[in-house]
Amino acid sequence: MKKLIIAASLLLGGFFAQAQVKGAKHVILIGMDGFGAYCFPKVDNPHMKQMMKEGAWTLQARSVLPSSSAVNWASMVMGAGPEVHGYTEWNSKQPELPSRELDRYGLFPSIYTLLREQKPKAEIGVIYSWDGIGYLFPKAAINKELACHDNDSLATAAAVEYIKTKKPDFLFVHLDEPDGVGHNIGHNIQPYFDQVHKNDVLLGKMLQAVKDAGMWDDTIILLTADHGGIKTGHGGKTMEEMQIPWIIRGPGIQQNKEIKSSVVTYDTAATIAWIFGLKTPQVWTGRPVKEAFK
Template sequence: MKKLIIATGLLLGGFLAQAQVKGVKHVILIGMDGFGAYCFPHVDNPNMKQMMHDGAWTLKARSVLPSSSAVNWASMVMGAGPEIHGYTEWDSRKPELPSRELDQYGMFPSIYTLLREQKPKAEIGVIYSWDGIGYLFPKAAVNKDLGTHDNDSLATAASVAYIKEKKPDFLFIHFDEPDGTGHNIGHNIQPYFDQVAKNDVLLGKILQAVKDAGMWDNTIILLTADHGGIKKGHGGKTMEEMQIPWIIRGPGVAKNKEISSSVMTYDTAATLAWIFGLKTPQVWIGRPVKDAFK
């Protein structure tokens, strides 16, 4: 009986080891703040649309509630909603509710924790232009931690340099726009669409850096957002605020496929973990978006 159990364990271990998507060595997650999916028909964004053509996508992914920043950035990398991880406000710096579980860093377990524990030699980076991101990940778990204080251009330049120099296994890039434009001028109007077009140019520079670094053929790139917006705000229960784009391309990803299944922002962490072949904690409720893959 023991021999049978051991053999079964070895078979399961081999199966789990093969769960990583074949051919993937790097994953880059790009998040654009306040980027509502509703804007796609109105925007000149060729790089985003090329990603859609080359990969899988949905414009019906949903944020958690409230549809605001910190609570959703936390959910995106922590694989669970605010009821479990405890970050509940747009500017949460620590959980307002007790986190259901804590990792070795004293935080709710995130994709950074899983990578550091299960792939100790991984090169992990976080480059972000909204300082609030800095409270939502364990700094001791990453190799690169850089905030650029609302400067998306600087975040782009730093990301390009980091990609070329370190070829990170996992990199999260956060852009503060188009959220700033949405708050100061408004959503669903031409200046907002113009800002998304500018974000698309920055995205193009990231994509080119991946190519220049010789990583293109073994890198998955995932573009998404924390929430959308309405008028000059967000946090409510309208679809303009809740529906976000979710676009993925790279090895193993289906081509030019619209994802029909439900996608929640916490499914992003689960998908990243599945790509890397990581074991996820029981407290995560996110599910990998397997429909995006061949």
């Protein structure tokens, strides 16, 4: 009987080490800074809307508070809110509160750490426009890191090249717009909508790269944001500042499915971990958005 139990345990262990979602070999997370969900009815963004038709989506996902940058980018990949990971300011470079738990790299456990520990051979990349992202992940766990210093076109070109040459298991691409336009000119006005259209063009280039790399049928692509905004600020408690798009498409994902359940930005990390079949730490509060899946 003991041998049977041990054999069953080994079998289950092997099962859970595999991807949870059949056919999913790669995940690409694309984050657009300051991208409020409120703008969707007003903008020309065909690639984003095509993703919605091909996948599952909600325009009522919420940021954590405060609804500002580093707090939410950290929450997105760390599976928990600022109360536990400790990053509390828009430009946090280290936790202002002690992280409730630390990983082997001395940071709060993130999706990068889980992947590196549980899938040691994984190809992992982070390509980002805002330099503040560089403080929010363990660089020793990453194969490819590139800071593009507020240049979204450069970040997109680098992502396209990386996708084609390395076919990463997990890639996070951060674009700094439309946040810059939102702060310098304003949210919910035509220049902001025009910038979202430009973001959509860049998104289209990354989607095409996935196709060109022969990865389209086994790649899950998730598009989201850190926060929205009103006037030229962010960090407040209005729905325009807090509601963000959350769009996912790829193998195992329902098509043209509006997600009705609650989605908070820390659920992004939990969903990616679930896709890869990773064990998540107790300190995470995020939950996988299973409603999106078939």
